[in-house]
Amino acid sequence: MFDPAVRRAPLAPRHVLVVDDSKAQRRILTMFLLRWGYRVTEAGSGEEALALCQQNAFDMVLSDWMMPGMTGLDFCKAFRALPREGYGYFILLTSKSEKAEVADGLDGGADDFLAKPVSADELRARLRAGERIQGMQAELVAKNHLIGQTLDELQKVYDSLDRDLIEARKLQQTLVRERHRDFGRATASILLRPSGHVGGDLVGFFEISPRRVALYSVDVSGHGVASAMMTARLAGLLSGASPDQNIALTGAGPGQVDAWPPEMVAARLNRMMIEDMQVEQYFTMAYAEIDLETGKVLLVQAGHPHPALLRSGGAVTFLGNGGLPIGLIPGASFERVETRLFPGDRLFLVSDGVTECPDPAGVELGSDGLEHFLSANAGMESQALLEALVWRLNDHAGGGDFPDDVSGVLFHYRG
Structure with missing residues (x-):
């Protein structure tokens, strides 16, 4: 059992950050996301996106890889370095398909990749996969929290027993x-x-x-x-x-x-x-x-x-x-x-x-x-x-x- 309060309410829409230097690409992605019930925030660069992430805990990020200035991969690495409570799911949008480049993206903290041009069906499937992973992670966090509480309670019981046994030893010595x-x-x-x-x-x-x-x-x-x-x-x-x-x-x-x-x-x-x-x-x-x-x-x-x-x-x-x-x-x-x-x-x-x-x-x-x-x-x-x-x-x-x-x-x- 775990505390259900730790989970997100079922009807609360997930907040997605869309990052792309192309305004047209951002609008296309935003249109899909709004239609599927997500909350959406847009950023036109990696630097702007990082500033937004320092003030908001986005559930998911869709970021283009190739952008002027801070690339999508650089932004992903900086995103992972930010302190946050829940897990943010990160999808890189790219035309790159070489294994070495994919490995670089995974090493940088990306969870998934989506080839451009973006297919609406594939995007939705990958978002759902991310939601499942986030749900399992939230459940794991909740269970770990419960385990921690239980261990704290057990420690209190053991400490109490230990004090009682110390007193019992004193009493036994008086025999x-x-x-x-x-x-x-x-x-x-x-x-x-x-x-x-x-x-x-x-x-x-x-x-x-x-x-x-x-x-x-x-x-x-x-x-x-x-x-x-x-x-x-x-x-x-x-x-x-x-x-x-x-x-x-x-x-x-x-x-x-x-x-x-x-x-x-x-x-x-x-x-x-x-x-x-x-x-x-x-x-x-x-x-x-x-x-x-x-x-x-x-x-x-x-x-x-x-x-x-x-x-x-x-x-x-x-x-x-x-x-x-x-x-x-x-x-x-x-x-x-x-x-x-x-x-x-x-x-x-x-x-x-x-x-x-x-x-x-x-x-x-x-x-x-x-x-x-x-x-x-x-x-x-x-x-x-x-x-x-x-x-x-x-x-x-x-x-x-x-x-x-x-x-x-x-x-x-x-x-």
């Missing part, structure tokens, strides 16, 4: 209330770098009791707004700020708070995703409960990358057996993994945005790359280690944005 906490016997530090404005990764920790701490790393399937909305929902279900809403906790009052075992936390989330939320999404998760006095770790791995256990001496062990993602299979069971931390050890729950980060050739960092990095930088403090990991991933990826969200929670046990 991670703390980036670092000191629990006395241990510390927990968080890494969260969404690949776009908003992401599907969620990492965090909360206190079960003064003696027990829970960590989690979640990766919702997909990217963008839908994944971000799911992470917001999960953030509320794993929030330490609202124990009564936390799906991992049991008990209703001070001193009565306890926690479900990690495998039960995964099972409860799986049932909620399938039976209550009924969405076409799933997520992977690593969830750990740690006893600050003994260093005992209870852990569940639900389709998430293997948690890394970094011993104080630099040795790295990957924990877990894989497990099923949450939200895929009704009644899925999840396996508990147990281990123990000793003073100086660290537990790292990490998303696949780290291990699957590709280099320019598509080669992923992998578990081996993560193991090498952790071993080589075991002496770093936790927050510095996470920053160094981001630099390592950026170097591995060759710079630019990461293709997936990069996140993790690093727990350092002091004992």
Whole structure:
């Protein structure tokens, strides 16, 4: 569709400029044109015609080629150089028929040629052909105008969405209330770098009791707004700020708070995703409960990358057996993994945005790359280690944005 207002009204006569140094020839052409319903203006020279064109937007021009002073071809070139909105159709009247001369006329901007003496039928046919070309050109201009308007509107929509996504990112960042906490016997530090404005990764920790701490790393399937909305929902279900809403906790009052075992936390989330939320999404998760006095770790791995256990001496062990993602299979069971931390050890729950980060050739960092990095930088403090990991991933990826969200929670046990 295009704006019909851009077209000429059907009954509006086209304005034709007739240019010839012969008054008799001008009168003959003018007689034909007036009979066919055109408006006509006459000019006796190229110079006079050019002056008229500077003040009027003629629809069509019929110009003799051979004239004293400014020739028809020179006038055509000057006519084409004038600024105008619509397209002016230019016909040269000539007795020339050599191919080289015709080529010169076309190069100079002429649309058509008419041999002298002029045949009324041929003149009328060529004028109609010109009208068809002008009609198609006007329609094309109108459509391009509409396309431009549509693109402007789309750009406004995209700009609005971009502003909304920027605000959404700010809000999503607030879901991670703390980036670092000191629990006395241990510390927990968080890494969260969404690949776009908003992401599907969620990492965090909360206190079960003064003696027990829970960590989690979640990766919702997909990217963008839908994944971000799911992470917001999960953030509320794993929030330490609202124990009564936390799906991992049991008990209703001070001193009565306890926690479900990690495998039960995964099972409860799986049932909620399938039976209550009924969405076409799933997520992977690593969830750990740690006893600050003994260093005992209870852990569940639900389709998430293997948690890394970094011993104080630099040795790295990957924990877990894989497990099923949450939200895929009704009644899925999840396996508990147990281990123990000793003073100086660290537990790292990490998303696949780290291990699957590709280099320019598509080669992923992998578990081996993560193991090498952790071993080589075991002496770093936790927050510095996470920053160094981001630099390592950026170097591995060759710079630019990461293709997936990069996140993790690093727990350092002091004992």
